[in-house]
Amino acid sequence: MTAAARTPAGRPVVGLDLGGTKIAAALLGADGTVLARHSRPTPAREGAAAVLDALAAAATEVDPEHIAAALGVAAAGVIDPRTGMVTSATDSIGGWAGTPLGTGLANRTGYPVACDNDVRATAGPELAALRAEGEGHGSLLFAAIGTGVGGAVAVDGRMLHGTAGIAGHLGHVPSPEAAGLPCTCGAGGHLEVIASGPGIAAHYARLTGAPVDRLETVAARAARGDAHAVTAITTGAAAAGRVLGGLANALGPDRVVVGGGVPRIGPLYENALRDAFAAELMPPLRGLVPRAPAFGHDAAVLGAAALTTTLPLHRPGALR
Known part of the structure; x- marks a missing residue:
């Protein structure tokens, strides 16, 4: 793992959302505009290596010219963003616990990779909006x-x-x-x-x-x-x-x-x-009332992309 680093200003970022049934990918411009989208089934019964391969393939689909500065991934399971490891997981993705998500994906794609749990990533835009509203x-x-x-x-x-x-x-x-x-x-x-x-x-x-x-x-x-x-x-x-x-x-x-x-x-x-x-x-x-999310289906990939500006980046080569 590297120390926390920041992506170059103005460069697009790839966001990936990994669930037990589907992988969603998007290429996002510096202003948050979605420039490309892709989705594919999660090979959840084929092992962790197959899932990492599918994530890498989804990133290539949205960024075939490899113009993005970094990749953020929001993943099912207990994810430690500092080590980039899946520290615990249910059997919805076979063999997922113990997977080196950050470096494994960085090695497959060549991008610096930030990673976190999918729910925390989805909550990221909600927190950003709350801060912006003051x-x-x-x-x-x-x-x-x-x-x-x-x-x-x-x-x-x-x-x-x-x-x-x-x-x-x-x-x-x-x-x-x-x-x-x-x-x-x-x-x-x-x-x-x-x-x-x-x-x-x-x-x-x-x-x-x-x-x-x-x-x-x-x-x-x-x-x-x-x-x-x-x-x-x-x-x-x-x-x-x-x-x-x-x-x-x-x-x-x-x-x-x-x-x-x-x-x-x-x-x-x-x-x-x-x-x-x-x-x-x-x-x-008293007076605090639970509310519905303010962001729609893009919340997870938006939050995943934003991880590259707030969390440690895991770079290619660590597992070679």
């Missing part, structure tokens, strides 16, 4: 609730990374509603197993004895008045709201943002989360 001290609590529960925490304008890049993993905060349920991390009773999309679907199955294929099925049944579906959704939402409210008391954020696919199922979830969140707040924070 609202408070630039402290942000960001949650992404989907297949899992991820998050990011920024205090006084600085994104927190923590030991091994673990900071912000909100899904692994204990939740009373999840007591006794095993978590994907190997522990039990964590928020993710009751508040994520699969967690809500699993809770509905426990209530009814009938497995369901996905969260949207539970939401459709709730809309038709299925009391068990309503309970599963509001239990998961309230659990998330309580955890976020408690974290807000501990961190004092200027803004709380809740994104991901689960909140998009509608008002039943949103209202239960907001009510539970509000009930936890200490007096100085």
Whole structure:
């Protein structure tokens, strides 16, 4: 790893967003304009080397002339941006834990590479907007609730990374509603197993004895008045709201943002989360309301590209 360096002013930057199913790539101009886009499936079952190869190929698609000054990658898993390593990961990408993401990608592409967890990168534009608006001290609590529960925490304008890049993993905060349920991390009773999309679907199955294929099925049944579906959704939402409210008391954020696919199922979830969140707040924070993300589908690649200006750059040659 090199010391933190900065890309030359005025040069484009490549941004990559790596998920368990898809890789999104973009070439961004110095003003943030998207100059080219590309996406391809993630070879998640083919091993870490295949994933790094696919990331490199996606970068080449958006920057065939190699005009970019650097590459930023937002990746699934626990990412330590200082070492460039994937320090922990679920099995959504096979063999991903222990991958030298920064140097491995730098060696394949020839770019200096900055890397971080995908949720922290996605939260980056939210933090930048908060600072630009001059609202408070630039402290942000960001949650992404989907297949899992991820998050990011920024205090006084600085994104927190923590030991091994673990900071912000909100899904692994204990939740009373999840007591006794095993978590994907190997522990039990964590928020993710009751508040994520699969967690809500699993809770509905426990209530009814009938497995369901996905969260949207539970939401459709709730809309038709299925009391068990309503309970599963509001239990998961309230659990998330309580955890976020408690974290807000501990961190004092200027803004709380809740994104991901689960909140998009509608008002039943949103209202239960907001009510539970509000009930936890200490007096100085009353009036703080979770809001939806301000940035759309480009947030992750925009945030990935911005990593090249704030994080250490890993350069080619370190693993040769």
